[in-house]
Amino acid sequence: MTTIYDFQPRLANEQALPLEQLRGKVLLIVNTASKCGFTPQYNGLEAIHRQFHARGLEVLAFPCNQFGGQEPGNAEEIGAFCEKNYGVSFPLFAKIDVNGDQADPLFQYLKKEAPGLLGSKAIKWNFTKFLVGRDGKVFKRYAPQTRPEEIVADIEALLAA
Structure with a gap:
């Protein structure tokens, strides 16, 4: 099994x-975009990264251009945007x-591990979030409109486990 x-x-x-290499850490995996109404969530993701990284949280951002063409840039442009506008210090992955x-x-x-509303497998928009526990199991999927600050209690619980 994978x-x-x-x-x-x-x-x-x-x-x-x-x-x-991240075994034993809590992972927050997010599909992101630079020109989305939810883009300001980068502030919350960075705050969570800074608050919990030393305790074992890794925020992993995956730019995606599938929703309204809201991530048109190349890797260099995306990285510069995130650093300049949001001070992002967590890893950005290839689009x-x-x-x-x-x-x-x-x-x-x-x-597959954490279907969305009504069992939907599709990601519905940018900033869908997946929280993975230290055991490597997908704990929960969060909707794009769920702000990072709203999942702090779940992160703390997984870090304490």
Whole structure:
């Protein structure tokens, strides 16, 4: 059976990051976009990263251009935007698809492990979030409109586990 640790997504610089290296950490995996109404959530993601990183949280951002063409830039442009506007210091990955035939395998796995509303496997918009426990199991999926600050209690519970 596949586990979260079997995946090796590519960072923005195209270098693979084997998730095996993050075994034992709590992961917050988010599909992101720079020109979305939810883009200000980068502030909350960065705040959570700074607050909990030393305790074992890893925020992983995956830019995606599938929703309204809201992530048109290349890796360099996306990184510069995130750093300049939101001070993002957590890893940004290479731009991916999260739905359809070309969906990234990691997101195929996440959607299967934590379906959305009414069992939907599709990601409905930017800033869908998946929280993964230290045990590597997908704990919960959060809707795009759920602000990062709203999941702090779940993060704290998983960090304490």
